[in-house]
Amino acid sequence: xxxxxxxxxxxxxxxxxxxxxxxxxxxxxxxxxxxxxxxxxxxxxxxxxxxxxxxxxxxxxxxxxxxxxxxxxxxxxxxxxxxxxxxxxxxxxxxxxxxxxxxxxxxxxxxxxxxxxxxxxxxxxxxxxxxxxxxxxxxxxxxxxxxxxxxxxxxxxxxxxxxxxxxxxxxxxxxxx
Numbered sequence: 001x002x003x004x005x006x007x008x009x010x011x012x013x014x015x016x017x018x019x020x021x022x023x024x025x026x027x028x029x030x031x032x033x034x035x036x037x038x039x040x041x042x043x044x045x046x047x048x049x050x051x052x053x054x055x056x057x058x059x060x061x062x063x064x065x066x067x068x069x070x071x072x073x074x075x076x077x078x079x080x081x082x083x084x085x086x087x088x089x090x091x092x093x094x095x096x097x098x099x100x101x102x103x104x105x106x107x108x109x110x111x112x113x114x115x116x117x118x119x120x121x122x123x124x125x126x127x128x129x130x131x132x133x134x135x136x137x138x139x140x141x142x143x144x145x146x147x148x149x150x151x152x153x154x155x156x157x158x159x160x161x162x163x164x165x166x167x168x169x170x171x172x173x174x175x176x177x
């Protein structure tokens with residue numbers, strides 16, 4: 001391979017290294033810079049203020065900046081607002097809007113619109129007199145309900161009570177005696 005001449009990157013030019021974005025300043029090393037720049041300029045006792053510069057309206061009387069020029073006429077914001085409101089009111093139509101087909105007739109709850117003869121007596125909202133409600137009786141009569149669970153009461157079963165039988169658990173011990 002020949003080493004003379006231009007390389008492929010330089011010859012074609014498509015793959016060359018792009019230039020860096022800069023303003024042209026030379027690089028200054030921090031090696032020879034003073035540690036405290038203000039002290040090197042004999043400004044040791046200057047302190048920074050508590051307030052920084054800003055474009056806020058905190059120190060003024062108005063919420064927005066109002067321009068003031070020498071000889072300019074005073075403009076009252078209340079009067080300007082009133083004039084603007086009057087100009088907007090003139091744009092309104094003089095007469096109220098009326099729909100072309102009239103208004104819709106009510107046909108909801110409590111209205112008799114659409115009926116031929118008006119209200120009917122049997123649709124009256126008054127309550128009718130009713131007899132006192134008597135619940136129906138039972139079809140079949142049974143014993144009265146048990147008191148408690150039934151375990152502590154005698155003779156509460158449907159059939160005959162269960163006879164007591166001794167348990168044969170200790171039978172061998174009893175027989176041994």
